[in-house]
Amino acid sequence: MARTEKKKDVVLVGFGWTGAIMGIELANEGLEVLALERGHDQATVPDFQYPNMIDELKYGIRYGMMEKPANTTVTIRRSLDEEALPYRSLGTFLLGTGVGGAGTHWNGLNWRPMQSEYRLKSYVTEKFGAGVMTEDMTIQDYPMTYEELEPHFDRFEKVAGISGTAGNINGKIVEGGNPFEAPRSDEYPMPAMPSTWDGVKFRDAAKAAGYHPFPSPGGIASKDYKNEYNMQMGPCNHCGFCERYGCYNYSKSSPQTAIIDALKRKKNFEYRVNSEVLRVEKSTDGKTVTGVTYFDHKTGEEVFQPADLVILTAFALNNVHLMLVSGIGQPYDPNTNEGVVGRNYAYQITGGYTLFFKDENFNPFIGTGANGFCIDDFGIDNIDFAKEGFVGGAYWRAGQTNGQPGHTMPLPAGTPSWGAGWKKGIGEWYGHAMNIGAHGSVMSYRGHYLDLDPTYKDRHGRPMLRMTYNWHPNEIRQTQFMKQKMEPVAKSMNPTTLQEGFKKEGAMFDVRPYQTTHNTGGTVTGDDPKTSVLNRYLQSWDCHNLFVMGANTFPQNTQYNPTGMVGGLAYWAAHHIRKDYLPNPRALV
Amino acid sequence: MRDIPGLPSRRGFLKASAATAAIAGIAVPAKAEQKPEPVALTEYKPDCLKPSEWVFVMAAVARLIPSDGDGPGAIETRVPVFIDKQLAGDYGKASDWYMVGPYQPAASPLRGWQTPLSPLEIYQQAIPLFDDWCKTTHGKIFAELDAETQDKALTSLQKDEMKIKPELREFFGILLANTKEGYFSDPMYGGNHGMAAWKYIGFPGARGSYKEWVGKHNVKYPLGPVSISGERG
Ligand SMILES: Cc1cc2nc3c(=O)[nH]c(=O)nc-3n(C[C@H](O)[C@H](O)[C@H](O)COP(=O)(O)OP(=O)(O)OC[C@H]3O[C@@H](n4cnc5c(N)ncnc54)[C@H](O)[C@@H]3O)c2cc1C
Ligand code: SF4
Numbered sequence: 001m002a003r004t005e006k007k008k009d010v011v012l013v014g015f016g017w018t019g020a021i022m023g024i025e026l027a028n029e030g031l032e033v034l035a036l037e038r039g040h041d042q043a044t045v046p047d048f049q050y051p052n053m054i055d056e057l058k059y060g061i062r063y064g065m066m067e068k069p070a071n072t073t074v075t076i077r078r079s080l081d082e083e084a085l086p087y088r089s090l091g092t093f094l095l096g097t098g099v100g101g102a103g104t105h106w107n108g109l110n111w112r113p114m115q116s117e118y119r120l121k122s123y124v125t126e127k128f129g130a131g132v133m134t135e136d137m138t139i140q141d142y143p144m145t146y147e148e149l150e151p152h153f154d155r156f157e158k159v160a161g162i163s164g165t166a167g168n169i170n171g172k173i174v175e176g177g178n179p180f181e182a183p184r185s186d187e188y189p190m191p192a193m194p195s196t197w198d199g200v201k202f203r204d205a206a207k208a209a210g211y212h213p214f215p216s217p218g219g220i221a222s223k224d225y226k227n228e229y230n231m232q233m234g235p236c237n238h239c240g241f242c243e244r245y246g247c248y249n250y251s252k253s254s255p256q257t258a259i260i261d262a263l264k265r266k267k268n269f270e271y272r273v274n275s276e277v278l279r280v281e282k283s284t285d286g287k288t289v290t291g292v293t294y295f296d297h298k299t300g301e302e303v304f305q306p307a308d309l310v311i312l313t314a315f316a317l318n319n320v321h322l323m324l325v326s327g328i329g330q331p332y333d334p335n336t337n338e339g340v341v342g343r344n345y346a347y348q349i350t351g352g353y354t355l356f357f358k359d360e361n362f363n364p365f366i367g368t369g370a371n372g373f374c375i376d377d378f379g380i381d382n383i384d385f386a387k388e389g390f391v392g393g394a395y396w397r398a399g400q401t402n403g404q405p406g407h408t409m410p411l412p413a414g415t416p417s418w419g420a421g422w423k424k425g426i427g428e429w430y431g432h433a434m435n436i437g438a439h440g441s442v443m444s445y446r447g448h449y450l451d452l453d454p455t456y457k458d459r460h461g462r463p464m465l466r467m468t469y470n471w472h473p474n475e476i477r478q479t480q481f482m483k484q485k486m487e488p489v490a491k492s493m494n495p496t497t498l499q500e501g502f503k504k505e506g507a508m509f510d511v512r513p514y515q516t517t518h519n520t521g522g523t524v525t526g527d528d529p530k531t532s533v534l535n536r537y538l539q540s541w542d543c544h545n546l547f548v549m550g551a552n553t554f555p556q557n558t559q560y561n562p563t564g565m566v567g568g569l570a571y572w573a574a575h576h577i578r579k580d581y582l583p584n585p586r587a588l589v
Numbered sequence: 590m591r592d593i594p595g596l597p598s599r600r601g602f603l604k605a606s607a608a609t610a611a612i613a614g615i616a617v618p619a620k621a622e623q624k625p626e627p628v629a630l631t632e633y634k635p636d637c638l639k640p641s642e643w644v645f646v647m648a649a650v651a652r653l654i655p656s657d658g659d660g661p662g663a664i665e666t667r668v669p670v671f672i673d674k675q676l677a678g679d680y681g682k683a684s685d686w687y688m689v690g691p692y693q694p695a696a697s698p699l700r701g702w703q704t705p706l707s708p709l710e711i712y713q714q715a716i717p718l719f720d721d722w723c724k725t726t727h728g729k730i731f732a733e734l735d736a737e738t739q740d741k742a743l744t745s746l747q748k749d750e751m752k753i754k755p756e757l758r759e760f761f762g763i764l765l766a767n768t769k770e771g772y773f774s775d776p777m778y779g780g781n782h783g784m785a786a787w788k789y790i791g792f793p794g795a796r797g798s799y800k801e802w803v804g805k806h807n808v809k810y811p812l813g814p815v816s817i818s819g820e821r822g
């Protein structure tokens with residue numbers, strides 16, 4: 001029944017951020033490249049066009065741009081002895097689908113991890129002693145250095161089109177930027193975006209408290225811009241329909257605005273939509289892969305696509321699932337602490353203060369996905385773990401992203417959730433509230449991992465991916481520390497009233513409210529095949545012609561949104577595939 | 590003025606027409622943007638709700654977002670129409686969700702939607718149970734109770750004092766969520782009639798273009814809303 005297609009040099013599984021980067025870099029090398037994308041085709045015009053995109057119900061509430069759980073989902077449990085249940089309707093994270101993937105509807109907050117994060121385990125043990133780590137903590141170093149990655153971060157930022165103010169150029173601290181950032185070789189490609197009133201108020205309060213505010217770095221164009229592939233962006237309109245939406249204005253960094261049209265013009269590049277990869281096929285000796293089998297939703301048949309090189313670019317959770325269902329690498333077992341695939345899954349911990357100002361106007365509908373000001377004074381490099389009793393850090397940000405009233409309506413505690421009191425509350429408080437958020441790291445632990453579910457199957461009959469995850473006391477201490485530090489800053493702003501939303505001791509992972517789509521780990525990169533799935537070039541230890549991109553490569557989650565790192569790592573891997581692997585295909589380590 | 594039980598709309602209609610007249614008078618000189626008034630809620634033929642369900646939804650949303658006080662209520666903004674249309678479509682059928690067993694509807698609420706029922710099925714099964722409970726507890730079905738008792742009954746439902754079976758546990762939550770969705774969504778979905786909810790809170794709807802306003806700090810944005818289909822308010 002399976003059809004076999006003509007062999008390609010390279011097949012990419014998924015056509016989002018990492019698929020687009022790998023696509024253009026390897027097509028520029030002259031290879032025959034095919035991207036298989038499970039979802040539909042989409043482009044700024046007509047799919048993200050004004051005014052149809054400005055529709056909160058369709059996209060913001062019913063998640064019109066996301067992968068439907070009916071098609072793909074995971075099961076979730078909070079501990080080894082709990083039964084995992086399917087994530088049936090969307091809440092805590094939102095997976096992308098279709099051309100551009102989650103890169104179309106992300107916020108655009110773009111970061112490079114702090115310097116300690118690349119060698120976290122060594123940093124922690126050298127500086128504070130191994131005793132500051134909890135016994136079950138399984139953090140490890142990245143197998144490459146920041147210095148090695150720097151040119152690739154720079155490249156991704158210039159391709160994606162990031163606006164921001166540099167704080168450290170080649171070791172020289174620049175006023176107005178983030179003084180704690182790792183040294184960068186160059187400025188951001190565009191100046192920082194202007195901020196709304198909430199961000200400016202926070203900036204002033206943070207400065208008064210002795211902290212070091214800087215504009216949020218984001219993939220939101222502050223001016224007209226052209227990148228190395230001759231792709232153009234136009235200045236952002238602050239439309240307030242950014243996160244969860246495609247940009248109608250060619251202003252948000254996305255595979256579409258940065259890469260895809262240039263890539264489509266190449267004769268040696270092809271992409272097929274509605275083509276969902278079911279598994280990677282191994283050679284008989286298991287030392288290489290021969291291609292992938294995908295389900296063609298147009299014809300309803302399975303297709304074998306042979307290729308010399310297979311690259312997984314399907315988003316973190318999907319990449320791990322594909323490795324598990326393809327039987328590549330040893331699945332992780334938390335009981336013996338052996339095996340690697342699925343190991344070191346992590347997430348992001350967030351908390352914050354909401355401040356209400358009776359007499360001030362924030363116009364919350366004016367916003368971008370990456371609006372406002374940040375501080376990094378409580379970043380991971382700046383905390384004494386021995387003194388504070390946790391490992392980790394967080395960046396803080398204030399900057400409204402939207403005022404869509406159906407899902408963004410902060411009200412003071414005690415306001416009734418319905419009836420006359422609620423109606424009065426929305427009339428009084430809409431437009432008079434702002435938020436300061438802490439966006440914190442999550443370490444990896446022995447009991448947090450991904451494997452295949454024993455009960456639930458997807459529509460192709462494959463076992464679903466099972467996630468075992470809960471809030472760990474280390475992260476609760478971290479987030480409570482942030483609360484304690486944030487409270488005086490929030491109070492110094494003299495709000496009419498304020499309230500906190502930080503996780504407390506005993507907090508259980510709740511799948512209902514949206515938190516972040518910063519799922520990390522599962523096929524981590526490392527120096528040792530016993531504790532990693534991929535070597536330093538993101539090449540599979542098991543099959544040398546298989547490379548795996550995405551945040552699934554992170555040994556633990558950083559304190560930042562992942563995509564700056566994901567993009568930097570993709571350029572790093574692309575560089576080494578071009579320079580080292582293609583001339584002599586082999587295990588590079 | 591007290592609305593008729595089950596048809597809590599008399600006052601609402603008055604308010605709605607006054608508001609519409611005001612918009613037409615001030616903001617829109619040309620007749621072009623004016624839409625014909627939609628069919629009255631009392632005449633509306635639901636796409637999926639049965640008459641008893643429609644009566645319940647009309648009465649419940651009238652308490653969840655009442656018409657008195659500042660700002661429009663759920664009735665003037667035609668929230669019941671929105672709910673009927675949503676329940677008749679993909680949302681009501683849970684078409685986008687993973688709805689394959691085994692199910693554990695009694696699992697901790699933190700674990701999300703775990704009932705085998707779709708939102709429409711929940712409305713269909715929970716409304717008669719809740720009406721029965723209202724009858725036993727308060728002597729009449731929900732729509733026939735006075736406003737104060739209706740509020741009490743809804744509070745009991747929210748606190749699950751009737752111990753509804755776990756399969757129907759999400760009923761109050763989705764009823765309230767759908768009511769607010771209908772209040773705030775673009776009018777093309779049937780609710781937020783005349784963009785009245787947006788005008789009340791000061792949300793400019795689908796304008797989506799504020800480059801000049803980013804730097805105007807702490808100054809109230811002056812323009813009224815527009816809708817996706819081009820209505821102006
Ligand atoms: C609402 C939201 C906001 C976000 N905000 C930020 C932010 O501000 N900053 C930040 O750094 N990150 C943010 N992210 C995360 C960011 O979008 C991702 O890190 C980034 O898109 C990852 O790139 P990727 O290539 O790994 O995956 P994607 O860009 O998601 O691309 C993966 C593609 O693979 C396809 N695919 C999956 N499985 C298969 C299969 N089996 N066969 C074929 N195709 C398949 C998918 O359909 C998808 O198109 C956000 C995400 C969401 C959802
Ligand atoms: S806020 Fe700016 S970048 Fe974001 S979707 Fe709107 S116009 Fe595009």
